[in-house]
Amino acid sequence: MSEELDWDTADPLEIFRLWLSEAETAEPNDANAAALATSTPHGVPSVRMVLVKRIDQRGFCFFTNAESKKGLELAANPVAALCFHWKSLRRQVRVEGRVSELENSEVDAYFHSRSRGSQLGAAVSRQSRPLANRESLVEQVQNFGKEHPGEVPRPEYWRGYCVGGDRIEFWKDGADRLHDRFLFESSAGGWTKTRLYP
Structure with a gap:
């Protein structure tokens, strides 16, 4: 983690934005790429890469075809996980949460910006x-x-989704496998933070 961060008071979204900014200068391509894991109502998992286009209080948002495999799984079981891995920085961020859809106006605006x-x-x-x-x-x-x-x-099936950050975990490589892991969990009063064993 960046040494200047105050882990007692830090907002995980602010930490994520800082890490993403650093990754954008270090990674050769698509620093905003993340593995998106979805599953069927019966728990059969599926994972693929997506580009996360915005991060705000709603979560980590991406756009896709609602009739695709991931779109159908999100409709049937609206809970998902994301994993960002920045190899050059030896960092990883995991996000887990419920999934919500973006408003049509936002989806239209992004679609026509492409x-x-x-x-x-x-x-x-x-x-x-x-x-x-x-x-x-x-x-x-x-x-x-x-x-x-x-x-x-814009086709009606082309939509935007946000994975809510109910749980956000930061991992940073450490010498002798003594990595730093911090888990932030959303609660009514804000965020709770726990240091995890590597």
Whole structure:
């Protein structure tokens, strides 16, 4: 952890923002990438990488196709976990919590801030379902672009989700495997902090 942090009073979201800022200068690509773990109502897990686009009091937010495997699992079991791993800094952050959806206005604003190509790709992708070949996908994107020469309409299934930070754990590498681990848990009075064995 950064030595100047006061662990008795620190807000875990502030710590996370500091670590993310440091990772953005140290990591070669996508410092905001995190492994997202979801599961079915029967507890069958699934994990994949997502890009976390905003962090606020609602949680750690990303955008995706609601009809994808992760979207369907989030609808059926709206609890998830994220894991950020910044190898160059030897740090990790784990987040666990309930999942909420962003308002349509926020999703629209973010969707239209993306490149036109990304918007077209999201509009035609039937994410997680079988695709005959790449050529078919490219053709669908080209045709959709011709049909919508102006603004690309955001598909209704393209949504934003926030993983609430009910539990946020920070891990920092230490010599001789004496790592630092701090767990912050959300409570009615704010945050409780516990140092964990490595």
